[in-house]
Amino acid sequence: MCGIVGYIGAKKALPILLNCLGKLEYRGYDSCGVAVSAGDLQVYKDMVRVKALAKVVPPMSGTIGIGHTRWATHGEPSAANAHPHCDCAGRIAVVHNGTINNFLKLREMLAAEGHTLASQTDTEVIPHLIEKYYDGDFARAVERALKDLEGAYTMIALMAGESRLVAARQDSPLIIGIGDRENFFASDVPALLDYTSRVMYLEDGDIAMVTADSVKLRNGGSSIAREEHKISWSVEDAQKAGYEHFMLKEIHEQPKVIRDTLAGYISAAEPVANLAGAGGLADTLILASGTSYHAGLVGKTIIENLARVPVRVELASEFIYNGQASSRNNAIVITQSGETLDALKAIKKLKEEGCRVVTITNVVGSTATRVADQTIYTRAGPEISVAATKTFLAQLVALYWLALPYARVDISRLDSLVEDLRRLPVKVQQVLDNESLIAGHAKRLAEYENIFYIGRGINYPVALEGALKLKEISYIHAEGYASGELKHGPYALLGSRAPVVAVVARDNTYDPIIISLKEIKARKSPVLALVSENDETIKDLVDSVITIPDVDPLFSPVVNAVALQLLAYYVARERGCPIDFPRNLAKTLTVE
Amino acid sequence: MKQAVVLAAGEGQRLRPFTVTRPKAMLSIADRPILEFTIEALACNGLRDIILVVGYRKEQVYDYMGSGEKFGVNITYVTQETQLGTGHALSQAGDAVGDEFLVLSGDNLIDARTIADFVGVGPQAVLVKRVSDPQRYGVVNIVGDEVKDIVEKPKEARSNLVNTGIYAFTRDVFKFTASTLDLPDVLNAMIKEGYTINALETAGTWLDVVYPWDIISLNDAVLRGIETSLGGTIETGVSLKGKVVIGKDTVVRSGSSVYGPAVIGSGCEIGPHVSVMPATSIGDNVVISSFTEIRNSVIGDDVAIGPGTVISDSVIARGCTIKGRFTALGGTTDVRINGESPSINVGAIIGEDCKIESNVTAQPGVIVGNFCQVQPMKLIGGRLPDRSLVY
Incomplete structure (x- = not known):
């Protein structure tokens, strides 16, 4: 859990990296750092927030760079444990989001081979592995190093003297932003909104070699291409606009969020979810975590009330260990980001059991949308505040809409429910007033x-x-x-x-x-x-x-x-x- | 002139019931808040650094205007905690402005032409407009191009030029706003102190919304300038004529007619067999059922209108549910306001979140407050306070 960014182009990389990192602070803010290449590699990192780092970071003239904002997993928050991490010679820098399961073994191996590791992090093994395999081809060295890693290793690597960035995605998200003779990497879309609306979502196993004017992708040893998406979110969505906090701004956006989410569905007569089997919502299994789990619990009562069938709700993090599902279950997995690891693991397990999986998520192109059978989008726009508000409401609206076509109530009751649902924006506005x-x-x-x-x-x-x-x-x-x-x-x-x-x-x-x-x-x-x-x-x-x-x-x-x-x-x-x-x-x- | 202060803190009490829940500047005309027209006019004239003074229900301004990016401007917000007057409102922006700036009211309807010449005029200056009924406004007496004084709502007007509330100032104005609460008085005080205030006349649009029914004529005026843009799904068998705007995700069902100028927002379900006639604005997330005709009216967001309804010359605020066979037709009527009884042609004025059951008939000029409920088969007229129950 961290935010990573990268830039390659003709502009100075440092201010762009810092700006992008600021937008990713919701992913973690224990410590942060940047590495910029101008022939040599300059690395600066500390246990501070991005704003504080921006004040003290020395000027860097390079136009290629990477950055990181951290949420500590392996190793406590400290300047040494902050990313980027480098190899022995200080010529390769890596930022990483995820956890490497076999890092202890790799550390021992590298140490035995004479590498000096300066931090307690799992990440540091990556630059040393790249150093170990480097034989003149940077990209090939990265690709070879990744073969040694087990776990989640989404990362971006930068090497002194190279005019390209090499990145990989495994389990954690990574996006390439396509610009005009410049390209970007980021963990999430909001970081890039100031620069471009053209993005490519990398998928697990993808390795990207990116220069200022080209993007080359490989997966499983062969070249591949990923579709380019146009982002409809605007910079506006990621600004506070008068409010003191994003949370209050997002709370106030809710009437509009309900309207937008409703507008995405056609009519109460046409189901939004394509469910398997004749039973419709019977024996539906809802899985989620945190606030989404609470939406799932409300969803259970909605469905039980309207469709009069029993529904089970479980925490995704629990289900992945001992949960039971059978192929006759329709499953609804609710995840705001579409990237929550517990939810993704739950989807994987459900698919193995032969369930039909519908995911409710807010992020277009997120991992959950690619592994589930069907996606119902909430149209809440990017949620910056760590405390979820508008996405919770949007999830509820999606669940109402999902349940209504299966409602076993008479037509006049159904009409009045649809009418009330449409009037919710006004009612929510009254609470805000x-x-x-x-x-x-x-x-x-x-x-x-x-x-x-x-x-x-x-x-x-x-x-x-x-x-x-x-x-x-x-x-x-x-x-x-x-x-x-x-x-x-x-x-x-x-x-x-x-x-x-x-x-x-x-x-x-x-x-x-x-x-x-x-x-x-x-x-x-x-x-x-x-x-x-x-x-x-x-x-x-x-x-x-x-x-x-x-x-x-x-x-x-x-x-x-x-x-x-x-x-x-x-x-x-x-x-x-x-x-x-x-x-x-x-x-x-x-x-x- | 690169900077503008827009005053949008006011409540607009005379516009009740609509301003009970929203600031005057956020009242919707042609599916856009009045304030947006001012912001757009500024952007068109190259003024992109805008300070918005907000107060009454300021969150609704934040929610819609945001940082200004959508409108190509950069908005800085300043809060006026209590609405003591326009001069007081301007003084709140003291720390945010540079040496010279424009001041505009966010609740008058203007367009880009209105201020096209004025942005080139140096301070101190006021923009004036020639009207036929000056005694409703602040009358500006001038000699040559120079203002002699401003007289608020005089019994007898000595000139047809009125104050538009649009000014160009230097920071000197803050010497006066400390002790004087309203900008016309500030201007008079400045003249007394020997300042020269220039007057420039505009031929562009400048309309004021004073009473709820003014929304109907303003809506008509604004709609005449729209350009066609069609989003959503328009089923076959829909007849579109004239300039029509239809928002995204809206469905217009078969057999319906939309005759422009008309605006329909996003996420609406219109029809089948609905007639949206000229001079009509419809908000977002609105449902209009079969065989209903709407003409020369403004319908807010989240409204549901049942079948077989006829509405003309009316304003229906957001969130109302109106069941079938509702009738609200315009007619000439006298309304008593502040001791005056102007004769107006108006249908129904209905506040937000009202629930009107089937077969209700509204008499011309009825004003229904917010959150009212009307039982079936009723005839409603006169003025109903907020939360009335008619049964």
Whole structure:
């Protein structure tokens, strides 16, 4: 899990590399570094953020270079462990994203052969291997070195005196940006938006030899070609535009995201997912991680409610070890980036079991789209904030749309559901218009160190998601609970210092939630409840309420999630947290 | 002149119900916010460094305008926390501007020609426009090219030239904005101090939205200038005439007619058998069912309109659900506003997120607030406050 970039052309490489790296910081920001070739190789790296590095890096005149921003896996964050890593002679530099499983063996072998390795990282073996195999042909040396590696080794190599970059992709993403007499490499599209909209997605096993005006690709020893794509995302999507944080900007984009995602599907009568078997959504298995997992849990209730068939949801990271699937399962794998390693492994396993795999993802051309049988795109645009917001909502919209054609409800109910779904942008806008009130509640919550989120039925996953948002950006310990489960343990923790945020929907869970709220109040926890408009019963029962626009209970997760995103955002802001770059986290997890 | 300050912080109370949830500058005309026309006019005249003063519901301005990249400009945002006046708004931009700059209002409708000559005029200067009803505006009295004074809404106007709210200033203006809240007063104060303020008259578009029904005539005026651009899916058997804009991912179904000038946004489902008649703007994600006719009207985003409906001379804000057989037709009506009763030709003015059940008839000039609900078979008229229930 890291971000890597490369540039080759006629311009000075350094400012371009630094700019691109800045856009990839969401992938990691423990440390960063650059290497630029101007005949000789100049390398500069440190345990700082990209902005800080830009201030101190010495001028470099070369027009070929590579860069890296790191999320530590092998070896703690430090200047020595930062990339790029070099060979003994300092003539070859490598940036790498992934983990090399057999690096200990390789280290020993290289050390025995007299190579001096300066860091604890797995990456460092790559430049030394290239050095070892170099016989005058840089590209051939890289290709030979890669044969020794096991694991994920997406990387870019640069050699002094060479007028080309050699890169490889294995498991972690790598994109080539095609410019006018210049070419780029990056882990992800946003890094390149300032320079080009023409990209090529490399696939596993690809080796790329790139000069300023040519791109040559090889895979499995023979030349290949990859299709060039035109990117519709704009630089605009990767700027804050007035907002203090990307997270708040992305929260505010949600009405548009819902509209755009809906516009991508044709009509409720035409299924978006092409499912195998006569059973439709019966026995569907949903796999995901993190926020996407919460979307999957909501999806389970949506499908069970509408199609009246049982659905199973599992964490992708658990499923890949002991999960069971049979070929009659349709599987839905939800991954925002389409690159999450756990999700990709899950897809592989599902395919081996003979399942039909539909993936829901936000990134066109991502790995998941290539390994799954079918892709349903969410049209959320690039999400920069580490805490996912708009992609969660877009995933929910995709799941509603996926389930509606299989709904076993009468036509008038179906019509009214489709109508309500289309009106969600306005309802979400109303939650956003209520922002200052939610910020007021956040101010009070910010002083606590333990907060419980509860919900029931379709809003139970919303409570989980609300708690996740809060803990990841505000560092407050938050736990999401099904309200019926509080009595099995957590009651012991309630009290005046442990507030409860309750998500209440006007569905069949309303009465039991009221009972839970009474029990909680009896234990003196302050309660903040999310309630629909005109709900006077709850107002009398709890300490404070956030009023949510009235929607069909089936769609209540959408509006409730937005309110909880704002709540988490303002709590974190009140506590002065670095909201877009929470500590120890990174966005696309391409490691286990 | 390379820099412009655009004032877009205001609420526009007289435009309620539409401004309860959005700033005046973000009201939609021809499927684009009013503010966008000003930004576009500046970009066309080579002014790309724009400072936007925002305040009331500023997030909606951020969400739409972004960093300005979409419009070929670079936007810096400045916040006016409380809307005390245009001079006060300008003073918020004090740190962001250079020596000379233009000042414009983000909630008047202008085009590139309006300011084409003015951008070449040095400060201090004001752009004026000749109108037939000057007593509605700030009347500018001039001698030669020089402004003598500005009188706000005089009983008797001594000239037909009115203040467009478009100025060219040097930083000297900030000496006055500290103590004077509104820009016309600032100008008067500057004249008193011996500054020369030049007036330049424009023949270009300059329209003000004051009341909700002004949106209808502005929409008509703007639509006359559109160029055809067709996105989405247009099924066979659809008749398109005149200048028509249809957004991406929109489906226009068989048997429908779209007679321009008309704009339909993206992600809409129109038809089958729907007539979109001239001077109509339709937002994004709108569904219009069979046998409905819409003419000379503005329909917001996320609206659903049922079958057999007739709508003309009306404004329907975003998120409304209107069931079948709704009727809202224009007619001459008197509205009472601030003690005046102007006679206007208007159908229905409907605020956001209203739910109107089947077979409802709207009397000409009805103003329905936001979040209202109307039961089937009702006749609605007059003025309904926000969250009204008609049953």
